[in-house]
Amino acid sequence: MSTDSGIPDYRGPQGLWRREPDAEKLVTYEYYMADPEIRRRSWLMRAEVWAAAPRPNAAHRAVAELERGGTPVRVVTQNVDGLHQLAGMPARKVFELHGSARSVVCTGCNARTGLEEALARVSAGEPDPACLACGGILKTATVMFGERLDPEVLAQSVAVAKGCQVFIAVGTTLQVQPAASLAGMAAEAGARLIIVNAEETPYDALADEIVREPIGTALPALLSRIAAG
């Protein structure tokens, strides 16, 4: 969804994790908490992504437009970039299963601050900025490997999957659980399942429609067809 906005793809065939397996440590809770060098590199990675000031692309805009046009839309996403909200989706209708990289949380006292503030401290010479309130280790408010999903966000996402009429799985190989299972839940509950992904997924057999074309063009076309009823 966000690769057209310059956000790196992590798990796809050209994904960061496959090209640079060591990069996975930067978002693995155990390594992050144990090693200041991992934290330094992790902040640099965030800084690099945000320095490019990623903007919503045509696919994000098409989703927000569908919602504005009166079709009730809920977004369940594994992305942490906040681009759906920037495109105009109301935040309460976006369920971020893997949290948000736009906020920073203290692992000691749970205080929340903005990403900009932390990155400003990094660029001012603090490679691993500590919480200003308690001195604890700061991290982005993302769900790292080794952390649990927020049970409330997951429950809301399950409710969306079970209650929707059309479930569109976009740009996911549907291999990471429990997010992937939402597609199956939706289909089982009677939703029309549409999969928009370049590669095969384990849920293709359940799908009513499969779209292999690039998301940036395919999703806007698909959504305007849905809006037209």
Ligand SMILES: [Zn+2]
């Ligand atoms: Zn703190």
